[in-house]
Amino acid sequence: MEFAYQFDVAGILVILTSLVCAWVRPKLLDNFTINLKLLIVLSIAYVLTDGSTSILLQLKDPRLYYFTYGLLILYFAVLFLFPFRATMYFYELCGEKPNEILLRGTLFVMLSLAVFGNIFFNFFFSLDRETFSYYPGVGAFTTFVYYFLCAILVGVCAMKHRRYLGQIRLRLLITILFITVFTIIYQNLIPQQSITGLIISLSVAMTIVVFCFIDVTVDELTGINNKVGFTRACDEIMHNSDVSGYSMIKIQIYHMQELNERTGMENGDRLLMLLADTIRKSCAMTKSKSVYGRIGGDTFGIFTRDEIEINALSEALSGDHIQNPITGLDYAVSFYAGIYRLEDKEMDIESMLDHASYALKWVSGNFKTNVAFYDDDIRQEDEHRKAVERKVRSAIIDKEFKVYLQPVYDTMTRERVSAEALVRWIDKKNQMINPGDFIPILEKNGFVTELDLYILEEVCMMLSEWKGRGFKIVPVSVNFSRVDVNHPGLVDEITEIVDRYGLDHSLIKIELTESAFNGDMESIIKVLNHLHEKGFIIMMDDFGSGYSNLNMFKDMPVDVVKIDMYFLRNIENNEKGMIVLESVVQMAKRLGLAIVVEGVETQKQYDYIRKLRCEMIQGFYFAKPMPSDVFPDQITAG
Numbered sequence: 001m002e003f004a005y006q007f008d009v010a011g012i013l014v015i016l017t018s019l020v021c022a023w024v025r026p027k028l029l030d031n032f033t034i035n036l037k038l039l040i041v042l043s044i045a046y047v048l049t050d051g052s053t054s055i056l057l058q059l060k061d062p063r064l065y066y067f068t069y070g071l072l073i074l075y076f077a078v079l080f081l082f083p084f085r086a087t088m089y090f091y092e093l094c095g096e097k098p099n100e101i102l103l104r105g106t107l108f109v110m111l112s113l114a115v116f117g118n119i120f121f122n123f124f125f126s127l128d129r130e131t132f133s134y135y136p137g138v139g140a141f142t143t144f145v146y147y148f149l150c151a152i153l154v155g156v157c158a159m160k161h162r163r164y165l166g167q168i169r170l171r172l173l174i175t176i177l178f179i180t181v182f183t184i185i186y187q188n189l190i191p192q193q194s195i196t197g198l199i200i201s202l203s204v205a206m207t208i209v210v211f212c213f214i215d216v217t218v219d220e221l222t223g224i225n226n227k228v229g230f231t232r233a234c235d236e237i238m239h240n241s242d243v244s245g246y247s248m249i250k251i252q253i254y255h256m257q258e259l260n261e262r263t264g265m266e267n268g269d270r271l272l273m274l275l276a277d278t279i280r281k282s283c284a285m286t287k288s289k290s291v292y293g294r295i296g297g298d299t300f301g302i303f304t305r306d307e308i309e310i311n312a313l314s315e316a317l318s319g320d321h322i323q324n325p326i327t328g329l330d331y332a333v334s335f336y337a338g339i340y341r342l343e344d345k346e347m348d349i350e351s352m353l354d355h356a357s358y359a360l361k362w363v364s365g366n367f368k369t370n371v372a373f374y375d376d377d378i379r380q381e382d383e384h385r386k387a388v389e390r391k392v393r394s395a396i397i398d399k400e401f402k403v404y405l406q407p408v409y410d411t412m413t414r415e416r417v418s419a420e421a422l423v424r425w426i427d428k429k430n431q432m433i434n435p436g437d438f439i440p441i442l443e444k445n446g447f448v449t450e451l452d453l454y455i456l457e458e459v460c461m462m463l464s465e466w467k468g469r470g471f472k473i474v475p476v477s478v479n480f481s482r483v484d485v486n487h488p489g490l491v492d493e494i495t496e497i498v499d500r501y502g503l504d505h506s507l508i509k510i511e512l513t514e515s516a517f518n519g520d521m522e523s524i525i526k527v528l529n530h531l532h533e534k535g536f537i538i539m540m541d542d543f544g545s546g547y548s549n550l551n552m553f554k555d556m557p558v559d560v561v562k563i564d565m566y567f568l569r570n571i572e573n574n575e576k577g578m579i580v581l582e583s584v585v586q587m588a589k590r591l592g593l594a595i596v597v598e599g600v601e602t603q604k605q606y607d608y609i610r611k612l613r614c615e616m617i618q619g620f621y622f623a624k625p626m627p628s629d630v631f632p633d634q635i636t637a638g
């Protein structure tokens with residue numbers, strides 16, 4: 001009788017846990033699958049049958065013999081249904097199907113043994129009618145076998161899905177398996193004082209809490225907060241304490257994807273866990289409360305107080321133990337951190353992360369340092385970026401983007417043979433913004449394609465108008481960003497625009513910067529071949545500014561190479577530069593490519609280029625980019 005009360009408490013515990021979880025996260029019940037619901041019902045049934053049979057066994061009322069016997073059979077049925085359902089739920093959680101024949105087949109056997117096997121052969125137990133004594137049957141040990149079978153099935157599935165399960169679930173699982181085994185042994189050693197029901201209910205309650213409640217805020221891999229958990233933890237600090245002096249730090253592993261590809265996902269995971277561990281330890285040492293989490297695949301967030309901690313953290317990150325986590329594989333790992341010092345306490349967490357992200361982006365291309373603060377310089381850049389993004393759409397509609405043309409000359413005859421279209425943004429305040437200030441931003445947000453096609457259309461409109469007015473026209477080259485190459489249907493759109501104005505395709509040249517040739521070569525070759533087939537001339541812009549693979553020229557349908565003016569800087573006193581330029585010119589000539597030298601500013605440079613016999617020349621020495629409407633006057637004049 002003494003133990004009877006605790007079984008009810010255990011049953012209630014499961015119900016309460018479920019309700020509390022549902023209350024804290026109302027959407028939680030949606031996540032309760034039928035298997036989980038049945039598991040809860042079974043755990044309650046388990047404690048009820050377990051509790052009531054032990055009461056009945058102690059009451060020893062002969063009138064209740066059959067009732068007690070029936071209840072004991074029911075208890076065994078539940079005893080087998082419980083692990084069956086738990087296994088089913090676990091498989092479902094991993095998105096797997098268990099071996100149905102094995103699992104259902106054995107359940108069927110166990111249930112048959114519990115009912116018929118026991119009635120006819122006292123398989124699991126016998127119950128003395130007079131003394132009400134309970135004796136274990138000869139086949140009682142099969143209970144173990146069945147439980148172990150389920151445990152093995154769960155174990156196999158868990159090992160297979162351990163990446164998905166993450167540390168928390170895996171630990172919980174091991175705990176529950178341990179509890180189950182312990183309970184079975186305990187129950188068999190001291191059957192009279194069994195507290196199995198309580199323990200099993202506790203396990204189920206724990207499962208519900210962890211799987212459905214804690215788990216959603218925890219990163220599966222590292223066991224620290226995920227984005228949801230991190231945001232909630234920051235939110236809590238912001239609401240409960242004074243956040244002055246706090247900083248939002250965003251840490252990113254440099255080239256995580258490459259690292260995964262080169263050294264394998266496992267090493268990538270190890271690195272993430274190592275970084276999580278370093279962050280955890282660093283934050284544990286902070287005086288005021290710090291929170292941290294893995295907020296993206298390769299990104300961690302930390303919300304902490306003063307700078308010393310931040311510095312200590314970045315030092316820890318560049319320490320040996322994290323720099324070489326994959327010893328033997330010889331892969332240098334580095335991290336970048338962007339830090340936003342909180343100024344506006346009302347700012348939402350997303351915006352703080354945004355600011356930290358911006359500092360992070362700023363530092364990620366920097367080889368001198370790996371930590372950047374969102375300071376005034378970055379702030380200005382960020383604000384400029386936001387302003388550009390905000391204004392760009394209306395700028396196209398309001399025709400604020402103007403085409404400037406810079407003539408290209410024949411080196412020998414000094415005749416204008418072509419022109420390059422260069423965009424200028426003349427905003428509402430009549431200020432001119434140079435492409436270098438906005439093209440990179442538009443490349444990032446994908447807007448550049450729209451702009452490039454717009455410039456192409458303006459150029460076509462202009463050429464067809466000049467043609468109609470009987471001006472002498474020269475081919476015009478239009479710059480296309482490397483981002484454009486990935487735009488589906490680019491070639492068709494270009495062709496459609498040029499055709500709409502009835503222009504010969506040879507009048508439009510396509511300039512693609514050298515760095516575009518480092519991307520996905522296959523798709524670039526495809527796009528360029530397609531354009532080439534349509535009769536457009538292809539130019540490689542800024543040759544020499546990047547790391548071109550000279551070998552690729554043989555596969556690339558390029559007609560003209562524009563040599564970057566970088567080569568011309570101080571060329572007069574730069575012998576090595578001259579050697580490089582001369583070899584590039586030689587190579588281009590042998591490959592049958594025409595050459596334009598850009599950025600010619602002085603007579604000396606011009607003389608030198610002429611000596612090299614490069615066909616075309618473009619630069620301030622001859623003419624600067626000019627508004628398109630003055631261009632034809634000069635042509636006719638020139």
Ligand code: C2E
Nearest residue numbers: 422423434435436455479480481599600601618619620625
């Ligand atoms: P780019 O295509 O290499 O254009 C040549 C740049 O060099 C132009 O700068 C031009 O003004 C400048 N330049 C020409 N001759 C000289 C010279 O003798 N000395 C010096 N110091 N500079 C000279 P701009 O117009 O500022 O354009 C910069 C870059 O912006 C361009 O480099 C091009 O990559 C990009 N860009 C310009 N317009 C467009 C466009 O419509 N679409 C795209 N996607 N990019 C564009």
Ligand code: MG
Nearest residue numbers: 420479511541
């Ligand atoms: Mg260009």
Ligand code: MG
Nearest residue numbers: 541542562598
């Ligand atoms: Mg160029």
